[in-house]
Amino acid sequence: MIDTTSVEVEQLVSDAHQALVPLAERGHAWRSHLLRSMAEHFEGSAPAIVEVAEQETRLGAPRLDYEVRRTCFQLRLMAEVVDEGSWLDCVIDHPSQSAMGELPDLRRMQVPRGVIGIFGASNFPLASSVPGSDTASAIAAGCPVVIKAHPGHPVTSSLCFDLLKVAADSVGAPEGMLSLVSGFDAGVALVESQRLAAVGFTGSRAGGEALFRRCSARPVPIPFYGELGAANPLVVTEGAAGARHLEIAQGLARALTQGSGQFCTKPGLCFLPSGPDGDQLVTELVAALKAIGPLPMLNGSIEGSYLQARARLGALSEVGSLVSGSTDESGTTPTLLETNAEHFSNASGTALLEECFGPIGVVVRYGSVEELFAALETAEPALCFSVFSEPDEAISAALLALGATKAGRVLHDRYPPGAPLSWAMVHGGPFPATTAAEATSMGAASLGRWLRPVAFQNVPDHLLPIELKEENLLDLPRRVDSKIVV
């Protein structure tokens, strides 16, 4: 792909802005139809997509097949959400008397924010990239999109974009609604573009933070919904280590190496108890990781970053090595490092707290509940926080409560990779996991990022948006005079 110039980017954003009104005029049912049509076109071209993505990444066909399915699932989930209509948050207050005198006829709904700039991830070249969750949710919300192609998979990006475009054209989408730009400078021009309303981003902390700061520093600041990844804590209690050390060791080994450890939901920090049960769990975890052969890293650039990060972690004086991974042409074998809770509690500002993208885990051994909680307080907010405990252990509730202050998803006896796509899903968390803790970048609620509310006061019925007219013509869930009417 040839780099897009900043003049071209400005034009594409402007064209996308022009598409806002015609897009709104086509209505919600049209948009859900468009999303389903995109899923169909995608499925129809699955072999071609997988073939191209296999050439640009080392993910392999099974994983890429899974991503095609996930991409289509997301598009259809968004179509279902659009049809259901709760996202419009329609609220109707008829005139009424109150302690403040007469309250007027006031009706609220969500409207699209405007043109969304989207930066996809390297590690999910389909499901979190051009045709991914950000694109699907922005279109669902009625927002035109300008997508920045990831340099790690430019041809895949281009092919995916063409398929989205064909699907859009097949149902008569307005011109300018979708576009693709390429190149580092084009990305900067995109977030600086005057007409852009918001940004969706999935990627590294360094890149995400830089773009976030740019968006906030604009003369007209715009929101930046960045998912920057995390070193997701996972705690095993004394009780769970005693009762299930082998099962947990094997599960943890899988969770650390699934997708070669290149998931933003990898539980990179494993808090395990001291003592014989913890020792046993560590021994079994070491054995399970040593039994795993070389794993392919996404691409050469990611491999390079991983080797640097691994070396930085290993060089910390408080960190010992349990499994020493190696890297050659056949891939990278897993690494397991170890420290203790006391060291971890003093690790603020060091690599120990950061996400390390790849097949690596850090075991943090704790000698007491106090040590554990002090260490967990030091851990940075994350996307996921997992607790393995026995049902009757008193510590379980406190750990889950702490997890809820530290992450957007709290798991019990489950490993976080494989983020489920459903109505309740939250893929988010306080900074630095994301730049907007109030949002989720996956699941039914993900289109909330691209909306803002507008209230209409005393507007005659014939001039109200169809969603807010007295007669509920679209059969939407609405709140009328403070009561939900489904």
Next chain:
Amino acid sequence: MIDTTSVEVEQLVSDAHQALVPLAERGHAWRSHLLRSMAEHFEGSAPAIVEVAEQETRLGAPRLDYEVRRTCFQLRLMAEVVDEGSWLDCVIDHPSQSAMGELPDLRRMQVPRGVIGIFGASNFPLASSVPGSDTASAIAAGCPVVIKAHPGHPVTSSLCFDLLKVAADSVGAPEGMLSLVSGFDAGVALVESQRLAAVGFTGSRAGGEALFRRCSARPVPIPFYGELGAANPLVVTEGAAGARHLEIAQGLARALTQGSGQFCTKPGLCFLPSGPDGDQLVTELVAALKAIGPLPMLNGSIEGSYLQARARLGALSEVGSLVSGSTDESGTTPTLLETNAEHFSNASGTALLEECFGPIGVVVRYGSVEELFAALETAEPALCFSVFSEPDEAISAALLALGATKAGRVLHDRYPPGAPLSWAMVHGGPFPATTAAEATSMGAASLGRWLRPVAFQNVPDHLLPIELKEENLLDLPRRVDSKIVV
């Protein structure tokens, strides 16, 4: 009040953070009881509050009485919202089969963000200050608050805070949940405080923007919900000018001078048609404004800023004067300026686009629909956008649709001052009206700013938060397996 030192601020924020868990433990019903108790304490001390506020501002007793009522109404509305429970956004997905395989048990709810820093407004020393909408909504959301006293009404702030504190103590609120700080440096220390989770602000664009940029530039950025005011456009169509010029002229004169024009909802930019009907409207508006005697400005500082801003506007070469206001000890008489749509369309970057706080309006005469829309496109986003038109005029729908892209509240045949407090209310809008277009700082939805979602995966029922247990013990509206259950 003595200025709070930055060390003291840090300690107060830290104490507030400690109050998070005990506050959560007291539950929702306790919080709504607290909010109602605050309203009662406030009402009980109304005469004392009004007396103090009368000494610190020139608002006068009738207006301050109204503010006491509004403050109590807000507190009780928040109590009602807390009890209703929709704000928790409880979503329960039971395990199910999907095209992506088995989806797990996943349950989502909203949780408090943490400690909120609050900066109140000068123009509403009660309803948008210490005991105002930001404080009420943050407490409703379960967030401890650290409030910065406004220098324009320090004694009122202190008295209001004491009343909140007495009410809180009377129902056994956790220590540290509420505190008040004072002084410019304390405000800076507050937004820089490590433990602060978010900021609510109502005030000037310059002050708000400076604090917003600080919040975004922190090592750990935090959201800043700033309501910065706006020059709210109001359009009168040819038809409306023809049919109702006198009625509109008189209403507009009231809207421009209500509260001495010191409302952030004042319709400061009035787009009126050229031609005889528009001329007639202007003549009647001029007469109505000339009949209004001197109005008290809030305080000396606001008066000084107003005189500067008025002089800056009047000095623009494209702006003529229709009513020339004067200021002496008895107050300030209204000012009306005039320009045309063509000049306005080129006014980007000038004072013409800015809010001018005080009894002043700018009339923008338009000669054609094209001229009108070009000028409206130039107007900055606002809190309110008002349209006066005849029901059958074709232009009505286009104007309302444009308004929805430019403001958080769109009114038909109504003047925006007197922001109604109800479920559908939106007091917000795209930048520069606010720094977070997705939010409202008034009405039932205002507590949404202080929440973030958390999902719980595979958590046993006895360890789930009460809101998400299988049995709906709090009788909350919830979404279960994608369906709303009320």
